[in-house]
Amino acid sequence: MTDQNNGGADQHPRRRGQGELEAQVLTALRRATEPVNGAWVQESLGGDLAYTTVITILTRLHAKGVVNRARAGRSFQWTPATDEAGLAALRMRRVLDEEGDREAVLASFVTALSPGDERLLRDLLAQSAGEEED
The missing domain is CATH 1.20.5 (Single alpha-helices involved in coiled-coils or other helix-helix interfaces)
Structure with missing residues (x-):
């Protein structure tokens, strides 16, 4: 039975924002002692994210220059290129670059x-x- 006062919030976990997921993935990579694959990142985040979601986030972070990747067979091994402060600074620069004045x-x-x-x-x-x- 759904609690009508909270709109069924107990049934669905809170949706994380893109920036929050990126920070969590970067934190997981920084905990690794060596380059890791996407499955390791997924597991270190608790396994509740789809593997494809983790790979999408890693790919976006790579495009931003926040993580490095090296081919390992048919997949990649991932390492951080920056920390959470670097990721926040990148976001700030992106916002600044998008404004005209x-x-x-x-x-x-x-x-x-x-x-x-x-x-x-x-x-x-x-x-x-x-x-x-x-």
Whole structure:
């Protein structure tokens, strides 16, 4: 019998978003001590995702430059090329690239930062500028 107050939510698990799945796959790859195949990734995620879904996510991450793959027989062995912070930075760059007015987007982003985050960003930019001068 379905609980009408929750709309049957007990019958269907919550659907994960694309970004959440990508982060989970990347986390699984980072736990691996060597290159792994798609079946290993699927199993490490609990086995509740279809194998084809896992391969699709790995392929998308590869296209984004977030994971590496090497041919192993008829399939691939996968390794991470970046971590979760790198994946988040890639998403941020993609959003910025999709907007027409980069200056307005960056200005809006900076004004919405907390004072601590703004200070951290300034420090990172100063550090980056110092490295470019070397």
